[in-house]
Amino acid sequence: MTEYALELNNITKKFGDFTAVNDLSLRVERGEIFGFLGPNGAGKSTTIRMLCTLAKPTSGSALIAGYDLIKDPSKVREKIGLVAEKMIMYDDLTAAENLRFFGKLYKMPKQKREERIDLLFNLVDMQKWKDTQISKFSTGMKQRINVIRALLPEPEILFMDEPTLGLDPQTTFAIREIIRDINNNGVTVILTTHAMTEAEALSHRIAIIDHGKIAALDTPQNLKNIISKSDTSIFKTKITNLTSKMVEKIRSLKVVTALAQQDDNNLKISANGMGALNQIIDTIRIEGGDISSITNSNEPTLEDVFLTVTGKEIRDHVNEKSNILEHNSNPQTRVR
Amino acid sequence: MNITYILKDSYHIMQKDLLALRRNRESVAALIILPIAFLLLFGYIFPSATTEQHMPMGIVNLDNGQASSALVTQIENMNKNSGAMNIVNYSSVEEAKTQIDRGNVYGTFIIPPGFSNNLTNGKSGNLIVYVDNSNPQLSSSVESAASNTITALNGMQAEINVVKMGSTTVNAQSIVFPFTQNIETTIPGKSNYFNFLAPGLMIMIVMITVMTGIPEAISKEREMGTFDGMLSAPINQISIILGYTASLCVKGFAQVILVLAIAIIFFGVTIQGSILLAFFLLLLGIFSFVGIGILAVSSSKNQATGTTIVNLIMFPMMFLAGIFFPIQQMPWFMQDISKIIPLTYAADAMRKVMLLNANISDVIIQILILVAFGIVTMSLAVILFRRSMTT
Numbered sequence: 035m036t037e038y039a040l041e042l043n044n045i046t047k048k049f050g051d052f053t054a055v056n057d058l059s060l061r062v063e064r065g066e067i068f069g070f071l072g073p074n075g076a077g078k079s080t081t082i083r084m085l086c087t088l089a090k091p092t093s094g095s096a097l098i099a100g101y102d103l104i105k106d107p108s109k110v111r112e113k114i115g116l117v118a119e120k121m122i123m124y125d126d127l128t129a130a131e132n133l134r135f136f137g138k139l140y141k142m143p144k145q146k147r148e149e150r151i152d153l154l155f156n157l158v159d160m161q162k163w164k165d166t167q168i169s170k171f172s173t174g175m176k177q178r179i180n181v182i183r184a185l186l187p188e189p190e191i192l193f194m195d196e197p198t199l200g201l202d203p204q205t206t207f208a209i210r211e212i213i214r215d216i217n218n219n220g221v222t223v224i225l226t227t228h229a230m231t232e233a234e235a236l237s238h239r240i241a242i243i244d245h246g247k248i249a250a251l252d253t254p255q256n257l258k259n260i261i262s263k264s265d266t267s268i269f270k271t272k273i274t275n276l277t278s279k280m281v282e283k284i285r286s287l288k289v290v291t292a293l294a295q296q297d298d299n300n301l302k303i304s305a306n307g308m309g310a311l312n313q314i315i316d317t318i319r320i321e322g323g324d325i326s327s328i329t330n331s332n333e334p335t336l337e338d339v340f341l342t343v344t345g346k347e348i349r350d351h352v353n354e355k356s357n358i359l360e361h362n363s364n365p366q367t368r369v370r
Numbered sequence: 371m372n373i374t375y376i377l378k379d380s381y382h383i384m385q386k387d388l389l390a391l392r393r394n395r396e397s398v399a400a401l402i403i404l405p406i407a408f409l410l411l412f413g414y415i416f417p418s419a420t421t422e423q424h425m426p427m428g429i430v431n432l433d434n435g436q437a438s439s440a441l442v443t444q445i446e447n448m449n450k451n452s453g454a455m456n457i458v459n460y461s462s463v464e465e466a467k468t469q470i471d472r473g474n475v476y477g478t479f480i481i482p483p484g485f486s487n488n489l490t491n492g493k494s495g496n497l498i499v500y501v502d503n504s505n506p507q508l509s510s511s512v513e514s515a516a517s518n519t520i521t522a523l524n525g526m527q528a529e530i531n532v533v534k535m536g537s538t539t540v541n542a543q544s545i546v547f548p549f550t551q552n553i554e555t556t557i558p559g560k561s562n563y564f565n566f567l568a569p570g571l572m573i574m575i576v577m578i579t580v581m582t583g584i585p586e587a588i589s590k591e592r593e594m595g596t597f598d599g600m601l602s603a604p605i606n607q608i609s610i611i612l613g614y615t616a617s618l619c620v621k622g623f624a625q626v627i628l629v630l631a632i633a634i635i636f637f638g639v640t641i642q643g644s645i646l647l648a649f650f651l652l653l654l655g656i657f658s659f660v661g662i663g664i665l666a667v668s669s670s671k672n673q674a675t676g677t678t679i680v681n682l683i684m685f686p687m688m689f690l691a692g693i694f695f696p697i698q699q700m701p702w703f704m705q706d707i708s709k710i711i712p713l714t715y716a717a718d719a720m721r722k723v724m725l726l727n728a729n730i731s732d733v734i735i736q737i738l739i740l741v742a743f744g745i746v747t748m749s750l751a752v753i754l755f756r757r758s759m760t761t
């Protein structure tokens with residue numbers, strides 16, 4: 035047994051001229067829950083797909099469970115389980131038939147397969163839905179089956195691409211419980227998410243990725259310490275008559291390292307150095323802005339870290355306006 | 371990866387696909403409706419080869435001699451017996467032509483003035499047959515019926531003449547008709563267009579099912595995301611191709627049996643040769659087509675493109691492979707094209723086996739061509755498929 039579950043060396047993936055994953059190198063210990071945190075298009079899914087042998091890296095190498103990803107993909111496949119972005123399930127088959135089919139592909143002996151299928155249905159509390167066609171399931175039920183499908187062959191490493199996307203809080207909680215549970219049994223979990231809370235709730239370590247590159251990699255606590263130890267402060271402000279011109283003015287301030295517009299009125303600003311707050315307030319006033327509140331969060335959240343290291347904010351529902359602002363943003367104001 | 375695992379996994383994939391099919395009523399319906407629709411469509415739109423009966427035909431007698439009226443009676447009696455034509459009398463050529471233009475009769479016999487005189491003076495009596503040839507199919511039927519009638523009349527008259535000449539020692543008929551013919555055909559019974567059509571149709575339906583089925587199935591899996599489940603499992607990618615091909619074979623065979631049953635029950639098709647050999651040829655046909663389907667799906671990003679490519683290849687194949695009419699009837703350059711189409715050989719071999727009771731050695735060339743074609747397309751397909759799977 036090799037020491038690491040995952041060892042990536044300069045993994046790069048290009049689609050034509052576009053670099054989706056850029057020179058990724060990292061190691062994940064066995065038994066870890068490792069999170070890739072990044073906004074839409076950061077390259078999370080592409081990374082997972084490469085590590086699951088579904089896409090070929092343009093360059094670089096990797097060891098998965100000790101096996102060479104490029105030279106020995108079939109060995110890698112025996113060691114991994116995949117919860118992909120799209121659910122891996124046949125709608126016309128029943129839940130049990132789906133699991134049985136994949137169990138056969140993994141060459142599981144019949145008795146063991148049936149026992150494990152039983153066990154897994156119990157794990158997600160869906161025993162009585164075993165013989166129901168998938169097409170009759172709700173999204174939450176489907177995702178439970180999707181997860182146990184990946185667990186069926188007892189993988190050493192479980193890859194999960196946004197495992198709780200689109201689920202209600204209850205199911206989200208249940209899925210997270212399962213993830214912790216299987217991790218306690220020794221399974222290494224590699225997950226991607228763009229939800230801060232998810233990354234923070236589950237991961238032992240987090241890699242924040244943006245534009246296919248690692249912007250920061252550490253434990254959630256250490257990541258937060260980046261902010262508390264630096265003289266960066268995060269301000270939240272509500273401006274009743276916020277305009278895009280105002281936003282651009284604030285963004286162009288030297289002290290402002292990152293800015294995210296959360297909705298029509300609220301801004302989140304990451305700023306550096308003494309007098310930053312005064313400068314920001316002055317700018318808003320000069321532009322005729324009407325500040326209804328401004329707060330300085332002392333206890334940094336992962337969200338703040340993300341804003342600081344990537345210069346943008348991840349949200350489930352990024353409104354269009356902030357997207358446009360993102361694209362126009364001046365690269366100099368970003369922290370890399 | 372050893373071969374047993376490849377085959378086992380293929381079997382599991384086939385089993386899964388057929389199970390999904392059974393659960394999906396719409397897919398089952400589509401599977402059954404396609405061959406039935408094809409069969410009825412092609413069975414009825416193409417003209418049947420059996421000669422037409424009771425063709426309406428006019429007769430105009432412009433002669434007032436005795437011989438001509440005897441002739442009219444003879445023609446009428448003959449056709450009453452054979453049922454080939456229904457004879458209507460007209461008094462003038464104009465009237466007969468009007469009826470032809472209106473489509474009431476297909477043509478007319480015209481007995482010109484002086485017909486009886488000619489005969490009594492030892493000349494031949496000239497009979498005019500006026501035929502509507504705006505419909506070539508119909509006009510050839512009418513022409514042959516008319517000429518049959520006249521040949522028969524000639525025979526009867528000649529026999530009478532021979533007897534009159536006083537030669538009683540010999541059989542009059544052997545002098546008039548020194549040669550007689552008995553036509554025997556390769557296929558017993560009447561020639562039937564459907565007999566010609568059925569073997570080709572069977573192989574064509576299998577081809578459509580397999581060639582459209584592969585891109586459809588693979589694109590669907592790709593778009594649904596289930597493909598990633600198979601590709602991240604420890605199986606050989608060949609198993610996916612084999613599994614789907616096997617599943618489509620089962621579907622294709624089910625359709626073929628349906629087609630055959632309908633053809634036998636409703637269209638009087640008979641099978642002369644070995645059914646087993648016919649099924650073997652079907653399998654071989656599938657082997658030679660499936661590569662094309664896989665090539666199409668491997669070189670396209672989505673289902674729409676894959677299906678378009680397949681249709682683009684399939685339609686010319688359907689019409690140039692001699693399924694609906696013999697390739698010998700095509701212009702030479704079309705015949706050359708049809709020679710590079712595997713369906714041509716499959717349909718040809720199938721027809722020989724089913725209709726002519728040919729055995730393996732009679733169709734060995736077709737078999738070798740199909741095998742070669744299959745090996746080439748399959749090898750290309752497997753290479754391209756593997757490459758397209760991991761982008």
Ligand SMILES: Nc1ncnc2c1ncn2[C@@H]1O[C@H](COP(=O)(O)OP(=O)(O)OP(=O)(O)O)[C@@H](O)[C@H]1O
Nearest residue numbers: 049054072073074075076077078079080081228761
């Ligand atoms: N097959 C492909 N061809 C071309 N570009 C691709 C392909 N797959 C992904 N990309 C591009 O690569 C980038 C990274 O995509 P990826 O799906 O990895 O992002 P992600 O981090 O998973 O985002 P999301 O949160 O939206 O799932 C995107 O800009 C995407 O457009």
Ligand SMILES: [Mg+2]
Nearest residue numbers: 078079080119
């Ligand atoms: Mg993704």
